[in-house]
Amino acid sequence: MRHLRRCKQLFCLLFGGVVAVAAAAIDVDRAKDVYGPCAACHGPFGAGGKQGEYPRIAGQSPKYLELQLQAFQSQGRINLPMYPYTRERELSDEDMKLVSAYLAEIALPTRPPVFKDSDDALTRLRAMEKVMIVPRVEGNVDNGQVVYQKNCAVCHGKTGHGRGMFPMLVGQYTNYLQKQIDAYLKGERPHDEEGATTGALYTLKAADIQDVLAYLTTLQEVRP
Template structure:
């Protein structure tokens, strides 16, 4: 009999002092379905939706429900280009109900925001894997004071003071910096649509240093 794929990670989480907790909504029926469907996604996005390869695969755990569903639809329709994921989001693979169940499951996963406790005997890989499973993202380089002001003036109305987003607007806090930087570049090149109130868009009006400072500030919001 093949071993249960989720068991090792669950044991691991328990052994490391519950690296994650599941929000109460996780126990609704559609969430359980979402969890089952998610098995095909885990190879890239991690067994808890923690992401991987230092942000090549973004973190999905704790991301906003509506935003996740919208992105899956955008990948399917190719209004957001994502070649690695395109085959997984086709109608015969993933129905709209599947997308909603996945989003409900993922948005309910709460990664721990506490540093894991290590034993002297833990090797580098064990430490790295445990660090990936907590919400903590390494501090990004940049001026966090300038970044805080820019964030308050230019981003906070939509992405929220806490960086956790609202409604269909995504959470940025706790997401890999490299991934966010890549997305901003694709908004600026107009390969992906941001939510623009100003002609040209808010991101196009900021310098590279401004964006770096904002990213540095966001890594303090976890």
């Protein structure tokens, strides 16, 4: 019994130490410095472009972000606007990990905050800048839920928040998602790590894809 207690104590010390190191590993000031040039397109909080021309990256899976930065740098994923921010800038692996972890921790509320009478205009403006609400789009939400849970949830999660190397879809601009889907279907961007144009996406009808996009816009308040 005493041996078990010691093992548990040792485990707690070791595990607690790992958590503490992981939490302290993000140098926020350094991360903001690395992210600085990115804000020109993705905004100060990683919310992206209002019309979906630039994707939301705040709250995204850190592993996914890191992999995409590496792909942009190596040109495994061709994206000319990202070239100067990754390859020409010589973004290091360490910086990629850091900025990915930093962005993953940014939460963008989907409802306007409740202000106090004492809050000044600047405070209200800064708070509202973080609010991100993706407009609902047309489509059969019920069918979209069935199609999504059957074909997409295994990789992107039941609530669309992503998993590991697979990106978060919920809270993303619909126009951006549609643009990426079109690129996948045209073979301009591989849909998986092997680069093959196979998988569930290529078996879906256009109407089903639209329904899935409509369904995703209903999940903004859902958390994993």
